[in-house]
Amino acid sequence: MPAPQPSDNLPAIDPIITDEEFEAAVPDIDPADDPALGEPLESIEAFERRFADEGAAAPTTEGAAPPLGDPALADGDPVEEIGDAPIRDAELAAPLPPLQNFEATPVEFADNAEDDAIVEVAYDVRVEGLEAADAETGTAIAAAFDNLSALEAGDGEAANVAQLAARLTEDSALLQRMLASEGWYEAAVTTRIDRSDAPSGQPLIAVLSVAPGDRFVFSDIVIDADPVEPADLIAKNFALKVGEPIIAERVQGAEANLAVRLPENGYPFATVGQRDILLDQDTNDGVYTLPIDIGPRSRFGGIETTGNQAFDAAHIAVLARFERGDLYDSRDIDDLRQALVATGLFNTISVVPQRTGEAVGDGTEYTTVLVEQDAGPPRTLAGSAGFGTGQGFRLEGSWTHRNLFPPEGALIANVVAGTQEQGAGLTFRRANAGRRDRTFQLRADALRSDFAAFEAFTGQLSALISYDSTPIWQKPLTYAYGVRLIGTNEQDYDFDLGQLNRRTFFIGGLTGQLGIDRTDSLVDATRGFRVTTLVEPEGSLQGGFTPYVRARLDASAYYSATDSIVLAGRVRLGTIQGIERFDLAPSRRFYAGGGGSVRGFGFQELGPKVEIANPDFDPADPEDKDSPTIFRPIGGLSMNELAAEVRYRFGNFGVVGFVDAGQVYEGTTPDFSSLQYGAGIGARYYTNFGPLRLDVAIPLERQPGESNIAVYVSIGQAF
Incomplete structure (x- = not known):
């Protein structure tokens, strides 16, 4: 379309002067009066040539010399090209020096004048008007502000007033966000910096003045979703109610709860959409709408x-x-x-x-x-170490292929190298055997033991089915049952001969175990109780079949007195029925003493003993300080143990005070007589796989042949 004319659609504008006034002010010019007015303008070349021919200088402004002088004098050419203009300054015509010869004088700056004025400022923080809001939130806003405030983080010091003002501005925005998150959407926060009454004016006072306004509430809640089954599934799992304040944390929590509860009740593909909250500033309320795609049940x-x-x-x-x-x-x-x-x-x-x-x-x-x-890689190398007085060091290493016989069929080779134990074993273990958490295990072991109570060379074959707790699933009820064959050659004290004598035992038997666990942790319980019973019907196979039963009961309880103090107690009872002690292999008798038994005593140190000649004593050496005789434990047919601990934990460290008691008896029934006591103190370092334990204990009313002090190092609590 054609462009609009200047007058098209333009508003009328009054002229500054009229046309008549303009024409009257302009003088008349008539070419007849001056013929030159009608001629065309001459070119610059013609202008310069004309003045050169006339021998006169071109006119200049107020008598100044022409900028190029006389063009004819420059090179004889009366028409001067721009590039041929003479240079009046010889320095401009000189060539530039090489860069390496160029001299530059460094710029010298004047020394900064020292400012003796105080730059750093001290300040206090005061929040005004927050009481009304905190009365409804239980001081939650003030507490949260203290944790997040830039002013509070500055510990009352700023580099200058500008930094203080910046922190004040930042905290003002923080308070507004916090108030909005609690439903005060129209809150206003003003700031100022006051001087204190001190002569220096410091500390300054950073003031945040809060005007919360009215708190917004839900006037309606709309859940946009298809019907679900049961019909109240969404309603009973959605915590927001009409009339309650619009609090961001509760809104997010209610939505998250729906996102969890719907898949737990048959809706795996349910998705919670984007909420919409329409606020009405006239009524101080809001309409909440939440779309949900529930998907198929x-x-x-x-x-x-x-x-x-x-x-x-x-x-x-x-x-x-x-x-x-x-x-x-x-x-x-x-x-x-x-x-x-x-x-x-x-x-x-x-x-x-x-x-x-x-x-x-x-x-x-x-x-x-x-x-x-x-x-992932199915092979694992593992190791463990421990130390106990009377037992010495014990190192154990293992190699495991966890899936050599799929599914979950593992082969485990283990080696024991200790002061008093050396051996090796091979185990086949199938985890989750036909049922989750059920384990089937076949094991073959060869072990040499050299304890104060006995020396033995033992071979064992066993099969066991167990249902145990794991670090992930601690089960309230566990069990195990199996069969065992044992062949062992052991050194025992023969009362008829009055000396140590070696005998060979062949033993076959069954094993059954039942456990109840109501504690809060497998490795470091702080509350609850735990009871385990072990029953082992066995029989001596040499010279006929002599049946007997070994039984043991272990119970422990835990009570959290405070957040950092735990009271713990343990009792153990054992009995062997149906056999005389001499007919029972020494390794199958009961013993007590050591880090997992009665601390303060060496391993297997408690119970009946016999006095025998010390094989390490040399009567021909007058400087031999060994005793000519030693007391050797011979075990018993019953036993009892008691323990009490006070555990105090601070951070990743802990201190434990404990008292243990116990005894081993020749008879088949523990009668709690002649108890021996040990007491001590322990240190704990808590790791993600359990506490590291160091216990030091002494026996009370020490008997001949018993330790003066006992030290125990291991992983896990004593019980």
């Missing part, structure tokens, strides 16, 4: 697995606590993921639901559980 279908597999889907089903057709529950998925991690066979593992679209027929559909595996 689902039941567990099959299990599929992909990736670098340690075992197949059939074994995963053994670990799962759900069956096909069960209503979907995300807690079962989390539990399966933890069980897979606990096998120790994976670098990474993921367990996620997948839609199938396959209808069940009751308004639900099957959901496949997809397990993505990435098998």
Whole structure:
């Protein structure tokens, strides 16, 4: 379209002067009066040539010399080119010196004048007007502000007033955000810096003045979702109510709770959308709207697995606590993921639901559980160490292939190298054998023991099925049962001969164990109780069959007196029925004393003893300070032990005071007579796998042949 003319659609403007006034002010110019006015302008070249021919200088402003002088005098050319203009300053015509010869005088700065004025400022912080808001939140805002405040973090010192003002501005914005998060959306925070009454004016006072205004509340809550089953599933799991303040933390918590509860109740694909809160500043309330896509209600279908597999889907089903057709529950998925991690066979593992679209027929559909595996290295080297008075050092190392016989069929080789024990063993162990957390184990051991009570060369074959607690799942009820064959050659004291004598024993037997655990931790309990019973029907196989029963009861209890003090107690009772002590292999008798028994005494030091000649004593050496005789424990058919501890923990460290008591008896019934006591103190260093323990104890009313002091080092509490 054509461009608009100047007059098109433009508003009328009054002229500054009229046309008549303008024409009257301009003088008349008539070319007839001056013929030159009608001629065209001459060029610059013609202008310069004309003045050169006339021998006169070109006109200049107020008599100044022409800028280029006389062009004819420069090079004889009356028409001067710009590039040929003469240079009046010889320095400008001279060539530039080389860069390396260029001299530059450094710039000298004047010395800064010292400022003796005080730069750093001290300040206090005062918050005004927050009382009304904190009365409703229980001082939560003031406490949170103290933790996050830039002013408080500055510890009352600033580099200058500008820094103080910046912190004050930052804290003003912080307070407004905090108030808004608690429902005060129209809160106003003003700031100022006051001088104190001190002569120096310091400390300055950083003041935040708060005007909270009215608190906004929910006037309506709208959940935009399809119907669910049960019908009140969303309502009973959504904590927000009409009329309560609009608090950001409660809003987020309510939404997060729905995101958790829906998958726990059959909706694995439910998603919580973006909330909308429409605030009305006239009524100080808000309408809350939350969209939720609940997805299909689902039941567990099959299990599929992909990736670098340690075992197949059939074994995963053994670990799962759900069956096909069960209503979907995300807690079962989390539990399966933890069980897979606990096998120790994976670098990474993921367990996620997948839609199938396959209808069940009751308004639900099957959901496949997809397990993505990435098998890790199956071999492990491990070691442990400990020390106890009377027992010496004990080192144990093991090599394990955790999946040599899939699924979860492990081969374990272990070696013991200690002051008084040396041996080796080989174990086949299948974890989760036909049932989750059930273990089947075959074991062969060869061991040499050289204790104060006996010396033995022992070989053992055993099979055991157990249902035990693990570091991930502490079970309230555990059990174990199995069979054992033992062949052992042992040194024992023969009362008829009055000397030590070697005998060989062949023993066959069963074992059964039942445990109840109501504590809060396997390795460092602070409350609850634990009871374990062990029953071992056995029989001596040489010269016929002589049956007998070994039984033991262990119980312990824990009480948290304060957050840092735990009171702990333990009792152990044991009895052997159906056999005389002499007919029982020394290694199968009861003994007491040591780090896991009665501290203050050496390993197996308590109980009946016999006095025998000391094989280390040399009567021909007058400087031999060994006793000519020693007291050798011979074990008993019953025993009891008692222990009490006070455990005090501070950070990762702890101190333990303890008193232990116990005795071993020749008879089959422990009668709590002749108890011997040990007392001491211990140190603990708490790690993520349990406390490291160092205990030092002394025997009370020490008997001949007993230790003066005992030291124990190991991992874990004494009980």
